[in-house]
Every structure is written in C-alpha cells, then in structure tokens.
Amino acid sequence: MTVTDHHPRPSPEPPLTPELFERLAEIARNEEGVTLEHINGKVWVHKVTDGAHGGILMWLMRQFMAHRPDLDLNVTGQGLKVDPYRKGRARPDGILAPVGHFDQSGEWADPGGINAVVEVTSWDADTHARDRVEKPAAYADSGISVYLLVDRETDTVVVHSRPVGGRYLDRSEHPYGEAVEIPGTGVVLDTEGLKRFAR
Numbered sequence: 001m002t003v004t005d006h007h008p009r010p011s012p013e014p015p016l017t018p019e020l021f022e023r024l025a026e027i028a029r030n031e032e033g034v035t036l037e038h039i040n041g042k043v044w045v046h047k048v049t050d051g052a053h054g055g056i057l058m059w060l061m062r063q064f065m066a067h068r069p070d071l072d073l074n075v076t077g078q079g080l081k082v083d084p085y086r087k088g089r090a091r092p093d094g095i096l097a098p099v100g101h102f103d104q105s106g107e108w109a110d111p112g113g114i115n116a117v118v119e120v121t122s123w124d125a126d127t128h129a130r131d132r133v134e135k136p137a138a139y140a141d142s143g144i145s146v147y148l149l150v151d152r153e154t155d156t157v158v159v160h161s162r163p164v165g166g167r168y169l170d171r172s173e174h175p176y177g178e179a180v181e182i183p184g185t186g187v188v189l190d191t192e193g194l195k196r197f198a199r
Contacts, residue, residue: 018108021089035077035091039135045126050123056194057118058075060150060189063187064187070098072099073094073096074102075094078092080095080111082139083141086110089108092119093119094117094119095114095118096116096117096182097113097114111142111144114144115184116146116185117139117147118149118150120150121149121153127153136168140160140163141166142163145161146159146160146182147159150194154173155175155194157189158171158172158173159174159180159181162183170183176192176198177192177194
C-alpha cells in the first residue's frame with residue numbers, strides 16, 4: 001500500500017521578468033526617490049548618495065572632457081540592459097560613451113558601443129557584494145570593455161578590463177594620486193584630485 005502526500009507543495013516563485021522589474025523601478029524612483037537595480041537575479045536598492053559621491057563623479061566628468069571632448073560621462077541615471085541575454089537592469093553612476101550615444105535610447109539601453117561604466121562606492125552594507133562582486137560580473141557578461149570603480153573605502157581607483165567569459169581578466173588597483181590609464185580610450189587620469197575625498 002502506498003501512502004501519498006496530499007499536502008500541496010509551494011511552487012517556486014516565478015522569476016522577476018525585465019518588464020515587471022522596469023515597472024517596479026519606475027514606481028520606486030517616482031514614489032520613494034530610490035533607485036532599484038536587477039543584477040544576477042537579485043534586486044538592489046540604492047539610497048540617496050552623499051555630496052562626495054557626486055563630487056567624485058563631477059571630477060571624473062571634467063577629467064574625461066579635458067582628454068576626450070568627443071566622449072560624454074553620462075551621470076543622469078541612464079539604465080543599461082546587463083547580464084546574459086540582457087535580462088538584468090543596472091544604473092551605473094556614470095557611463096562613458098560617444099557624445100549623443102543615448103539620444104535615441106529609452107530608459108534601459110543596450111550596452112553596445114559604450115566605452116566604460118563607472119561606479120563610486122557608497123557607505124551601505126551592500127556595497128561589497130554589489131559594486132565589487134555582482135556588477136563586475138554583470139558588466140563583463142555584457143561585453144562592456146572597462147569597469148572603473150572608485151572605491152572610497154580603500155581610497156583607490158580600480159580598473160577592470162578585457163571581459164572574457166563573464167569576468168574581467170585584467171584588474172589593476174591604484175591609490176589616489178597615481179596616474180590611471182583607462183584602456184581603449186587614450187585617457188590617463190591624474191587622480192591627485194581625488195585626495196580631497198579621502199577619508
């Protein structure tokens with residue numbers, strides 16, 4: 001005699017579709033003033049950033065404009081389709097791309113044709129997992145040539161490049177004050193100016 005289990009088993013939750021995530025992200029921005037990202041199947045919530053975070057992005061913008069006036073560092077919150085098959089959604093702190101690159105893009109653009117993405121670490125508990133682990137993998141998976149991380153915890157600029165198989169093969173770390181070459185752009189950043197943001 002066989003005893004069967006008549007208790008229904010909970011079915012696994014369906015995966016969050018890109019379309020549903022985009023709707024949730026729009027509501028969060030409009031109602032709560034927070035930014036949501038969907039990377040590697042996880043939803044990340046960004047709090048409001050501090051003044052130094054914005055100051056670093058403005059400093060980078062001036063540096064890139066001085067070296068390459070044909071490129072913009074977009075710091076407006078432009079979204080990118082990332083991860084394998086472009087199912088993830090990220091809002092990098094900055095996107096280095098040719099002038100006018102996003103003029104015809106919607107809120108979530110394909111990452112093709114951009115030169116680099118930029119992130120500046122925050123002071124929240126998710127920073128390590130989000131900026132140092134998940135985002136490098138998602139950006140590399142998407143074929144983005146360079147991921148530039150300004151790590152405020154260590155006062156360093158970290159350059160990830162050569163994306164192959166979902167990871168960056170090259171990674172170099174530079175303390176504030178060193179010259180930092182951004183591969184494929186012809187730009188060498190003089191990071192002496194970042195010392196004023198050191199903690």
